[in-house]
Amino acid sequence: MADPSRILLCRTKGWRKPPEARVVARNTIFGNPWVVGADGAYCWPRGTRAGWQSSHRTPAGRLTAEQAVGAFAVWIHGYPVPVRLRPDILPPTSRRRWRDDMQARRAAIWQALSLGELRGLDLCCWCATDATCHADVLLALAADTRADLSRWMDLVAGEFD
Numbered sequence: 171m172a173d174p175s176r177i178l179l180c181r182t183k184g185w186r187k188p189p190e191a192r193v194v195a196r197n198t199i200f201g202n203p204w205v206v207g208a209d210g211a212y213c214w215p216r217g218t219r220a221g222w223q224s225s226h227r228t229p230a231g232r233l234t235a236e237q238a239v240g241a242f243a244v245w246i247h248g249y250p251v252p253v254r255l256r257p258d259i260l261p262p263t264s265r266r267r268w269r270d271d272m273q274a275r276r277a278a279i280w281q282a283l284s285l286g287e288l289r290g291l292d293l294c295c296w297c298a299t300d301a302t303c304h305a306d307v308l309l310a311l312a313a314d315t316r317a318d319l320s321r322w323m324d325l326v327a328g329e330f331d
């Protein structure tokens with residue numbers, strides 16, 4: 171069997187997602203909060219469920235695919251997200267909530283990964299298959315065969331700031 175790969179989502183009439191593929195776009199919990207090219211640049215996750223609270227600007231402005239995917243990779247692995255890639259000008263209470271929501275979302279993704287939800291599956295996103303996409307980061311994590319993924323999840327579940 172070929173290694174799992176990325177599939178381009180398509181709005182064309184009659185197009186159907188292959189049954190064994192999983193969508194990881196922003197209408198799922200696997201979506202990337204950082205938006206390529208958009209001026210809003212960043213979507214705030216609504217806790218651990220699919221969906222987004224609102225979109226925010228970041229000091230970085232329009233993001234390249236490398237920035238958006240890089241931010242996702244840094245965040246999902248539990249490293250601090252650079253300030254210029256965080257929502258811009260938040261009051262302290264919102265900043266705390268952003269941090270809590272991001273941690274909850276990341277824990278939910280790790281939970282799904284540790285249960286093998288993406289293992290062996292092709293992943294679908296709106297990005298062109300030759301573009302940098304957060305699905306590549308997810309493919310690498312999903313292919314990780316270490317038995318103690320959930321322990322790793324605990325390690326990265328700590329606060330980041």
Ligand SMILES: [Zn+2]
Pocket residue numbers: 295296297302303304305
């Ligand atoms: Zn993508």
